[in-house]
Amino acid sequence: NKFTVSNYLRSEANLLKVLNAYINERELYLTEAVRYLNVIERSYNNVKDSIYKTCSNNSLSNVWYEYLTYKRVLVDWTIFVRFLSNDTNISDLIAKSIYDNNRGMYADFIMEQNDLKLLRAVQQLTKTIHNATKEKPIADTQNKQHIKDTQLQIKQKMILKLKKLKETVNKFLKDTKVNKNASLTYWANYKELCRGEIMQNQSDNNLKCRYFHNNKPYLYIGPLKLEELHAGLPVYMYHDVLYDKEIEEIQELLKKQNMYISQGTETIYRVSKVTWLHRKAMLKLQRRMELMTNLDMESAENIQVGIYGIAGHYLPHYDTGLAKNAAPYRRLATLLFYMSDTKKGGATVFTNLKLAVWPKKGSAVFWYNLKPDYEVDTRSLHAGCPLYVGTKSVLNIWIRRYRQEFRKPCMRDQRDTFIF
Ligand SMILES: O=C(O)CCC(=O)C(=O)O
Numbered sequence: 001n002k003f004t005v006s007n008y009l010r011s012e013a014n015l016l017k018v019l020n021a022y023i024n025e026r027e028l029y030l031t032e033a034v035r036y037l038n039v040i041e042r043s044y045n046n047v048k049d050s051i052y053k054t055c056s057n058n059s060l061s062n063v064w065y066e067y068l069t070y071k072r073v074l075v076d077w078t079i080f081v082r083f084l085s086n087d088t089n090i091s092d093l094i095a096k097s098i099y100d101n102n103r104g105m106y107a108d109f110i111m112e113q114n115d116l117k118l119l120r121a122v123q124q125l126t127k128t129i130h131n132a133t134k135e136k137p138i139a140d141t142q143n144k145q146h147i148k149d150t151q152l153q154i155k156q157k158m159i160l161k162l163k164k165l166k167e168t169v170n171k172f173l174k175d176t177k178v179n180k181n182a183s184l185t186y187w188a189n190y191k192e193l194c195r196g197e198i199m200q201n202q203s204d205n206n207l208k209c210r211y212f213h214n215n216k217p218y219l220y221i222g223p224l225k226l227e228e229l230h231a232g233l234p235v236y237m238y239h240d241v242l243y244d245k246e247i248e249e250i251q252e253l254l255k256k257q258n259m260y261i262s263q264g265t266e267t268i269y270r271v272s273k274v275t276w277l278h279r280k281a282m283l284k285l286q287r288r289m290e291l292m293t294n295l296d297m298e299s300a301e302n303i304q305v306g307i308y309g310i311a312g313h314y315l316p317h318y319d320t321g322l323a324k325n326a327a328p329y330r331r332l333a334t335l336l337f338y339m340s341d342t343k344k345g346g347a348t349v350f351t352n353l354k355l356a357v358w359p360k361k362g363s364a365v366f367w368y369n370l371k372p373d374y375e376v377d378t379r380s381l382h383a384g385c386p387l388y389v390g391t392k393s394v395l396n397i398w399i400r401r402y403r404q405e406f407r408k409p410c411m412r413d414q415r416d417t418f419i420f
């Protein structure tokens with residue numbers, strides 16, 4: 001087992017082959033499931049519409065709908081569930097079922113409802129289903145009471161059958177490895193927020209704009225303009241906290257660093273350019289940041305500059321890593337400055353809060369990523385929306401947890417969020 005590059009490449013090629021085959025197979029499986037489920041759903045909608053139209057809740061208005069319903073419960077669902085639990089292919093199951101029952105069972109795949117031939121087929125099929133349920137065909141008896149009894153028995157059978165089907169499906173859903181919640185949370189609200197389709201919750205109308213001095217003498221003279229953006233997890237917007245002159249200064253520094261040529265970031269979750277400025281490169285700004293956050297700037301990272309071009313974006317993420325061995329270095333809070341406005345797209349969105357923040361040149365957003373027990377606050381999940389026009393540039397300042405113990409002491413189960 002000597003190590004050679006070609007040996008290594010060969011095992012990688014194998015891996016690719018196996019995984020591709022696996023994915024193709026899964027894809028076929030799902031396509032078949034979707035196709036078959038659509039057939040069931042169409043039949044279901046057909047019958048449901050007829051119930052609405054005729055306002056009859058107890059009986060199905062004609063023999064066709066009756067047939068469809070029996071067939072769905074007694075045959076279609078059974079096939080589908082067998083398919084889910086065995087991974088066999090549906091065509092085989094249908095073929096087997098046709099063989100077991102009657103060719104005509106699948107007539108509805110090919111016939112229109114007002115077809116004369118169909119009517120005859122339906123009569124035939126209803127018989128078949130009654131046969132399949134081991135009941136005497138209704139047409140064979142003159143006894144009305146007997147017909148009623150038979151129908152009741154069939155109904156009861158169907159209810160039991162549906163109950164069993166539900167159990168099997170639920171078990172299947174529980175057993176599959178897909179973490180539905182994770183993928184849903186990930187995308188939930190992102191696109192709608194970015195398109196500006198979700199408006200802020202009306203119940204948040206206690207939010208205020210205020211001058212904020214935080215008991216700091218300096219701020220008595222020149223208070224901060226603070227806008228509360230969210231009541232649950234406090235997200236604050238500070239207006240006019242980054243001056244045009246400072247923005248120009250930063251852009252000069254970036255040019256010297258060749259920011260616009262190099263340092264592109266292109267991953268599956270982020271398309272932007274990123275570089276860093278030493279946090280002491282902007283001393284006055286650093287002092288302002290301390291006033292805005294009330295946190296010890298000695299544990300702040302250097303300033304991360306992010307630049308997005310058209311279609312640039314950053315998918316939902318937490319700013320902090322959660323490795324246990326690096327607990328003191330978790331990013332307690334984020335201060336995000338906007339160096340530009342955006343004309344279209346490019347909002348910063350908090351997908352769990354259903355909150356969109358539209359960038360305004362010179363303003364900054366501030367929020368906590370950790371709860372008072374220093375674990376991650378899932379409400380802080382956020383993203384940078386795709387940009388449609390122009391360029392968007394931001395400054396990220398992450399303030400880490402260490403050195404904040406006296407300002408923001410760890411409080412298990414005390415409050416659900418940090419406040420100033
Ligand atoms: O660009 C934005 O609006 C958000 C940026 C962000 O979340 C980040 O860089 O961590």
Ligand SMILES: [Fe+2]
Pocket residue numbers: 317318319382
């Ligand atoms: Fe972020």
